[in-house]
Amino acid sequence: MFGKKKVKPLKIGLVGLGKIAVDQHIPSIRANPALELVAGCSPNARPDGVTAYDSLEDMLAAHPEIEAVAICTPPQIRHKIARQVIAAGKHVFLEKPPAATLGEAEAIADLARAKGVTVLASWHSxxxxxxxxxxxxxxxxxxxxxxxxxxxxxxxxxxxxxxxxxxxxxxxxxxxxxxxxxxxxxxxxxxxxxxxxxxxxxxxxxxxxxxxxxxxxxxxxxxxxxxxxxxxxxxxxxxxxxxxxxxxxxxxxxxxxxxxxxxxMKEKEAEYPGLYAHFEKLVRASQSDADFSPLRIxxxxxxxxxxxxxxxxxx
Amino acid sequence: MFGKKKVKPLKIGLVGLGKIAVDQHIPSIRANPALELVAGCSPNARPDGVTAYDSLEDMLAAHPEIEAVAICTPPQIRHKIARQVIAAGKHVFLEKPPAATLGEAEAIADLARAKGVTVLASWHSxxxxxxxxxxxxxxxxxxxxxxxxxxxxxxxxxxxxxxxxxxxxxxxxxxxxxxxxxxxxxxxxxxxxxxxxxxxxxxxxxxxxxxxxxxxxxxxxxxxxxxxxxxxxxxxxxxxxxxxxxxxxxxxxxxxxxxxxxxxMKEKEAEYPGLYAHFEKLVRASQSDADFSPLRIxxxxxxxxxxxxxxxxxx
CATH class of the missing domain: 3.30.360.10 (Dihydrodipicolinate Reductase; domain 2)
Structure with missing residues (x-):
């Protein structure tokens, strides 16, 4: 009764299962007990140990329990995917750069605000x-x-x-x-x-x-x-x-x-675990982090x- | 006692006295009884009937009563001038485009917010x-x-x-x-x-x-x-x-x-009078209008x- 209240891990789906997903996203999610990797989707990539679907629609239909989606595709299609994810009421983690243009990035932030979901424009560095x-x-x-x-x-x-x-x-x-x-x-x-x-x-x-x-x-x-x-x-x-x-x-x-x-200081690179810890905190606090200033420059x-x-x- | 309260006209200084100032700003200010053209400055232009100074510093020193400044210079130097104008506590009217870059435009809006002055990013069309x-x-x-x-x-x-x-x-x-x-x-x-x-x-x-x-x-x-x-x-x-x-x-x-x-509809162009009426309203209401979306596109x-x-x- 006096123990720490156990919080259920945040259930995450991945869009895009290429090199950055395999190298960084998948291991970072798995290493964080506050997160759970439910599934991923990609038209072709099938990384080991990940339940994978051909499309975002298939993934969300099969796993309505997914609460947040990380988008690891090339930037040109991020806006379109983010729109679908937000429309489904899920939180969004955007790889960098957040979109192909400032207009798309701002549109994603507006949509997330209107729907009351978290958006993280991630800048791993x-x-x-x-x-x-x-x-x-x-x-x-x-x-x-x-x-x-x-x-x-x-x-x-x-x-x-x-x-x-x-x-x-x-x-x-x-x-x-x-x-x-x-x-x-x-x-x-x-x-x-x-x-x-x-x-x-x-x-x-x-x-x-x-x-x-x-x-x-x-x-x-x-x-x-x-x-x-x-x-x-x-x-x-x-x-x-x-x-x-x-x-x-x-x-x-x-x-x-x-x-x-x-x-x-001379340390090993360990950026994505920090990014995911930040994302989890944002979701729990119902906040967003959508700073587009690097893209604006x-x-x-x-x-x-x-x-x-x-x-x-x-x- | 029951008459309309007379509001003193808003006192305006101009920076840049070139073609756009002469063709549009000066006549629009003069035609609006809620506005008063106090003076202008330019390194060389000396339009008829305008008290003119070589520099912004000289103009503001000679006319501390100026409440607002319209910047009609080329966009490349607008950020620098707007900084000085805002630092002096004056409201700012920016010709289009508001600055040379989005970063400069946003910086002007931030400065105006911090100082509590009005900024209008004008789009005459x-x-x-x-x-x-x-x-x-x-x-x-x-x-x-x-x-x-x-x-x-x-x-x-x-x-x-x-x-x-x-x-x-x-x-x-x-x-x-x-x-x-x-x-x-x-x-x-x-x-x-x-x-x-x-x-x-x-x-x-x-x-x-x-x-x-x-x-x-x-x-x-x-x-x-x-x-x-x-x-x-x-x-x-x-x-x-x-x-x-x-x-x-x-x-x-x-x-x-x-x-x-x-x-x-087929009317004569009359954009600047509308712009200046909008600016006067913004100043009276302590509001700003800093929409940079055309420059962002x-x-x-x-x-x-x-x-x-x-x-x-x-x-």
Whole structure:
């Protein structure tokens, strides 16, 4: 009688059973006793041990007990699926980016609000281990400048992802939006794009390299350099300098942290368990987390960016 | 004792004294007895009969009685000026588009909210005479489809406006955003971009021609065709068809209206007086009107649009 009240686990269905579902979503849900993976759906993928259906309709019909749905499809179809999920009265977990456009993302948030269900626009990089420490470090200081350096080899990390260079595929912003999700978390003010150089291969439609100047409302200068053709050392770092000259480096996508050259943290990546814990809390509290600012920054960069021809890209 | 209480006119200062200020803002303010034009500022323009200063600082220092400022500069510097105006505790009237990016526009709205001043993101085409009648017509019907046709000759209407084809200049979306401001007013739901073909001259950075597919949340198909090289008949029309086959045409940028081929309205353009009456009401009610959806649609079109080479453009 005096024991802790046992809460039934939140019953989850997955839409899309590809690489990100298998690598991250399925193990993260299974590792969290407050969650239960009921089933998944995909037109073809059949991962081991998951009750799988051909379509969302089939999955929901077979499992009316599903309370929440995580959408792990490509972004182009997320809006359509989210509409069906919300119409069925289920909570929604959106992989990043939340939708193909800001308009779609806002429409999903509006629908969820109207139906009274939770929506999480997830940004996995915000759950990297050193992000919160960096946020607190910045909060305690006057900041002089920030430099984002996100340089990776598209051939190594995105083989066969042809859509990434198509219209709407975002190009180097596909990984780059992760850095923007961290940036908009660690900086307490709004981040505004002032200038962007978009290098677009002559045979592609999305940028392969980008240099951006941004600023905060109070005038902190932010520079961001993205390169999708980086060979040798790969870099996913954010450098912050305070007005007193203190220097912080958040490295390896948020798993490493050094301050004034001294290593403070070097941990294994563990983002999705944190994301799912956040989602479960939101649902229990009947709240949503629908921050679209990283996508807004990419849209603004595409709106005012200068397009520069880059050499042909051949995978 | 029983007479109407006389309200002192709202004291207005202008930033930017170019063509739009002279043609529209100055006469509209002067024609409205609830408003008073105190002064203006510009680095060089000196329109007749306006007390003018070189800078915003000089104008505000000389006229601390100014209560509201209308910003009629090019969009690239509106954010910076709006920050100063809001910091001085004045209400803000923003010409369209409200800023160069969504991030800047949202930052202005945030600042105004924090300071407790009114901000109006003005969209003059929404005050065209036939827009409200169109909105009511749509509200009373099930709509099948909408077609926006905005075709004008850039050489005739925008001579010397070189910036329009530069990065961030928006190209044909500079006039096209007017159609989007009408569309987002007459359609009761959110409007979402699904596809855009952006024809960009090989020597320019902004589109000269655009075809877009859009949709409303409930699935009404919207097509939008923009052409900046239209010779002969110029077209600024929105065609609406109901599910019952009724047809409405809002023409000439919102001054003409016909339903099922019958002319209902054909009026002279008178947008800015309506805009200023709206602004005065907002200030008196301590409210703001900061709808950025037309700019969001352009940003989304640039985010997912397919870029197509168009022939060189020579003014």
């Amino acid at each position: 915000r759950y990297a281990p050193a992000v919160e420490t960096t946020r607190e470090w910045i909060a305690g200081r006057k900041i002089k400048s920030i430099h984002v350096v996100w340089k990776e080899n598209v051939r190594q990390w995105h083989p066969g992802q042809k859509w990434i260079f198509e219209a709407g595929g975002m190009g180097v912003f596909d990984p780059g939006i992760n850095s923007l999700s961290i940036l908009t978390r660690i900086v307490p003010e709004k981040v505004i794009v002032k200038k962007a150089d978009l290098h677009i291969p002559v045979n592609c439609e999305a940028p392969i390299q980008v240099e951006m100047d941004l600023t905060t409302e109070s005038g902190v200068a932010i520079r961001a350099d993205y390169d999708f053709l980086q060979t040798g050392i790969q870099t996913w770092s954010i450098f912050v300098e305070s007005e007193k000259g203190e220097k912080l480096e958040l490295s390896m996508g948020g798993t490493g942290l050094s301050i004034d050259g001294k290593e403070i 990419v849209a603004d960069a595409m709106l005012l960016g200068k397009r520069i021809d880059a050499p042909e890209y051949i995978e | 929404r005050y065209a005479p036939a827009v409200e009648t169109t909105r009511e017509w749509i509200a009373g019907r099930k709509i099948k489809s909408i077609h926006v046709v905005w075709k004008e000759n850039v050489r005739q209407w925008h001579p010397g406006q070189k910036w329009i084809f530069e990065a961030g200049g928006m190209g044909v979306f500079d006039p096209g955003i007017n159609s989007l401001s009408i569309l987002t007013r007459i359609v009761p739901e959110k409007v979402i971009v699904k596809k855009a073909d952006l024809h960009i001259p090989v020597n320019c950075e902004a589109p000269i021609q655009v075809e877009m597919d859009l949709t409303t949340e409930s699935g009404v198909a919207i097509r939008a065709d923009y052409d900046f090289l239209q010779t002969g008949i110029q077209t600024w029309s929105i065609f609406v068809e109901s599910e019952k086959g009724e047809k409405l045409e809002l023409s000439m940028g919102g001054t003409g209206l016909s339903i099922d081929g019958k002319e209902i 352009v940003a989304d079109a640039m985010l997912l649009g397919k870029r197509i080479d168009a022939p060189e453009y020579i003014e």
